[in-house]
Amino acid sequence: FYHLRWRMTFDGHASDSRQKGHIFGTAVEVLALEQDVWYLATLLHLSRPGWVAVQVGGVKKELGMNQVRLPPQPKDDDVNEVFVPKLNDLVEVQMPATSSKPPCMLSGAIRMARGAYFLVSLLGRGRSDDILVTAEQLREPGQTTLLSSCLLQEEVFELPQGFIEPGGEDPL
Secondary structure: OEEEEEEEEEOOEEOOHHHOOOOOOOEEEEEOOOOOEEEEEEEEEEEEOOEEEEEEOOEEEEEEHHHEEEOOOOOHHHOOOOOOOOOOOEEEEEEOOOOOOOOEEEEEEEEEEEOOEEEEEEOOOOHHHOEEEEHHHEEOOOOOEEHHHEEEEEEEEEOOOOOOOOOOOOOO
């Protein structure tokens, strides 16, 4: 029996625990043809050097690693902290899935804040496309990591027979 294991590193250093070991099945965001639209997806596997396979809205796609990013992970000390932007701050807005598109992140700017709600102008769109969102749908831009800035390594090693049962959970 052989086992494949993937490891991701940043700038030659081991990454945080979320990305050590098995990274496939991890939530990622993929750049759409539209500018500044990042669809939520699942990382499936490396397909060839510099390319990965992802599943977006039930469809498997092969994309360059420069079109795939890892969403930010909350730090232990700010799990309950909500990002509260100010007027004119740039933000990323999480949009729910529609009947034709999976959930996505859009870039925008805060135009007005009233209580728990924010009016956001989406970048590259007219004011008629402004949307009203809550703080939970917002995050600071620039908190993600492109896969192209990471090093994915494949490790293949032999396991003793019976170590992994077919269809069973991998203990590593």
